[in-house]
Amino acid sequence: TRSLATIAQDSSFQIPLIDFSKFISASSQAEKRRTADEIVSGFKKVGFIYLENHGIPEAVVQNVFRKSDDFFNLPSEVKDTLAWKDPRANRGYVRIGRERVTQSSDPEEIAKLRSKAPDYKESMEIGRDWDTIYKNHWPQESDAPGFKSTITEFFQTCHALHAVVMRAIALGLDLDEKWFDTKIHEQFHNMRLLSYPSIKTDLLGQEGQARAGAHSDYGTLTLLFQDSVGGLEVQHPHTLQFQPATPIPGTIVVNAGDLLARWSNDTLKSTLHRVVAPPVEKLSDTEGVIPARQSIAFFCNPNGGAEIDCIPSCFDVTRGKKYPSVTTEEYIVGRLKATYD
């Protein structure tokens, strides 16, 4: 058996930094395959990767952050008119205290957690804008100039990048590169703009209070854009220690969600993560206050009606299928229902 100290420094549990240009514009099929293998290996071991040279210009990301900040600076009365209402739509503004992400699926336990220690954050949830049933809750153009156009464009940009990462995953799992294409093209995704207000240092960390409690994501992939404040942490599955996913400028943090883990027979890992106070070194001159933090999470899902049945290369006679087939919609809506009040 390995000693705890050895496990704590487990060097295989490092979030790999992937140069995605070596997939997008690979100089050879071998380089492309090598990059796909690195990506799949990151999802197998850690469940998280950093992507650099992903093709989304930094100026685009910074502009989305600015528009997001402008939105959260609107008066509460305005934001409250755009409130999130139900898990099927999963759209709208979620004020501080309405959500507590957790692994629990017991409604009573979740309600208790939520009233005692809700996540200290507010968010704006956005779905595909052309959905015929569910409508996004946009602010008036005069209240938030350029917000809608910037966000809808960024939604498309993220969808396109996710489709390419799914191609890399297909290749790395020995499937045809286009295996996922027709199962993920309906943009059944959710973009979440997040704002974590500044908070007194001694308030965060008490009785399970966090910016976002430990949880895994529900869908296939999450593309996470974070500012430089820090605080995102990823849990080692064996030691249960949380390790920082330190912000690296220009990169996107990408993690696998529960539905991709299930689809892949747990070949790919959906790892618990949380958002807490940044490491103490970063707080030395902030006088007892943790600075505000902004992030954008793009939660990717397969098509709503897609049957999520074990990927062919992830089971065989010795490794049976662990889960029955489920549709994306059944799965995601069920998970969302449990998290909100």
Ligand code: AKG
């Ligand atoms: C979530 O909203 O599910 C997150 O994990 C957010 C992570 C972050 O803000 O860095």
